[in-house]
Amino acid sequence: MSNWTEEHNALKRSFKFQDFSEAFGFLTRVAIEAEKAQHHPEIHNVYNQVSISLSTHDAGNTVTDKDRNLAAAIDKLL
Amino acid sequence: MSNWTEEHNALKRSFKFQDFSEAFGFLTRVAIEAEKAQHHPEIHNVYNQVSISLSTHDAGNTVTDKDRNLAAAIDKLL
Amino acid sequence: MSNWTEEHNALKRSFKFQDFSEAFGFLTRVAIEAEKAQHHPEIHNVYNQVSISLSTHDAGNTVTDKDRNLAAAIDKLL
Amino acid sequence: MSNWTEEHNALKRSFKFQDFSEAFGFLTRVAIEAEKAQHHPEIHNVYNQVSISLSTHDAGNTVTDKDRNLAAAIDKLL
Numbered sequence: 001m002s003n004w005t006e007e008h009n010a011l012k013r014s015f016k017f018q019d020f021s022e023a024f025g026f027l028t029r030v031a032i033e034a035e036k037a038q039h040h041p042e043i044h045n046v047y048n049q050v051s052i053s054l055s056t057h058d059a060g061n062t063v064t065d066k067d068r069n070l071a072a073a074i075d076k077l078l
Numbered sequence: 079m080s081n082w083t084e085e086h087n088a089l090k091r092s093f094k095f096q097d098f099s100e101a102f103g104f105l106t107r108v109a110i111e112a113e114k115a116q117h118h119p120e121i122h123n124v125y126n127q128v129s130i131s132l133s134t135h136d137a138g139n140t141v142t143d144k145d146r147n148l149a150a151a152i153d154k155l156l
Numbered sequence: 157m158s159n160w161t162e163e164h165n166a167l168k169r170s171f172k173f174q175d176f177s178e179a180f181g182f183l184t185r186v187a188i189e190a191e192k193a194q195h196h197p198e199i200h201n202v203y204n205q206v207s208i209s210l211s212t213h214d215a216g217n218t219v220t221d222k223d224r225n226l227a228a229a230i231d232k233l234l
Numbered sequence: 235m236s237n238w239t240e241e242h243n244a245l246k247r248s249f250k251f252q253d254f255s256e257a258f259g260f261l262t263r264v265a266i267e268a269e270k271a272q273h274h275p276e277i278h279n280v281y282n283q284v285s286i287s288l289s290t291h292d293a294g295n296t297v298t299d300k301d302r303n304l305a306a307a308i309d310k311l312l
Contacts, residue, residue, distance in 0.1 A: 020274050021110050021155070024265045025103040028184065031258045032099050032191045040254050043279040077099070098196050102187045106262065109180045113266045118176050121201040177266050177311070181259040188255050233255070 004071050010042075010055040011067050013074075017048045026050065026077060033073045039066045041074075082149050088120075088133040089145050091152075095126045104128065104155060111151045117144045119152075160227050166198075166211040167223050169230075173204045182206065182233060189229045195222045197230075238305050244276075244289040245301050247308075251282045260284065260311060267307045273300045275308075 004011045017023040023045060030052065034040045042053040052074065054067035082089045095101040101123060108130065112118045120131040130152065132145035160167045173179040179201060186208065190196045198209040208230065210223035238245045251257040257279060264286065268274045276287040286308065288301035 020265070020269060021107045024110070024262075025107045025155075028106045028187075028258075028262065029099045029103045031184075031254070032102070032188055035188045035254060036192055040281045043277070045277045047274045077103075098187070098191060102184075106180075106184065106265075109176070109262075110266055110269045113176060114270055118203045121199070123199040125196045177263045180266070181263045181311075184262045185255045185259045188258070233259075 009062050010053045011063055011071050012053045015050040020047050023048050023050050029077045030074055037070050039070050087140050088131045089141055089149050090131045093128040098125050101126050101128050107155045108152055115148050117148050165218050166209045167219055167227050168209045171206040176203050179204050179206050185233045186230055193226050195226050243296050244287045245297050245305050246287045249284040254281050257282050257284050263311045264308055271304050273304050
């Protein structure tokens, strides 16, 4: 999981796109993956920048396989 | 406008993506372009396939620069 | 399934929204439901109008419970 | 602009939806409005919660009419 860093019990990754349209097209696909996994990230977006943070609330806000699997699914979108 | 064909007074182009997610990410960006242009295409989607048809109702359903411009904006998304 | 009609071995329903934005917000949610169900409708959109057609290819293009379940999930979005 | 509060030179509003799908359908429409206005908010989302923050970078990160207009456009989506 080299593209993600684990800090404060969450997997985090930042993404930079060409413009807002490309960023939001990506976010739409992230939304689809999140609902398929029934696991929802924390999403932050400003223009062409997206930050995603993954942790598992039901496991006391730690990083679990749910987070690692969703991170891997998100990486595949790129 | 080599990627689009003009038939029955409309500009048409078909697109094939890897899967539904990629197709819908593209459609989200088409939606944004359409609203920016205040000009809306006819969209058809099944799984990884998208067809777009452009014509100008206000001009008696003919192909106008509104259609050519939106087609060019859509091509830039690819 | 009163809102959907079965014709030519497909469940069909048409929707009319206030404008394109409302129609596309709905389509985004349909896309999420479709991917969750791993069952993808035929979608047609022009401005504020959306038509959805559901049939099951793997079952010889007939209407199955996969279609009825996705139709019910789509109805819940309204 | 009663639904938005101005703090730290930004207009802010939080939204709570029934679920993630409803929240993301809303965000898609916000994205369309943002691109139409060529003015992009700071967006934060976790599951059914959305926070939006508006300020104008070109005006030294203060609140301008660009922010007030986009806030009004977002309110109309609800």
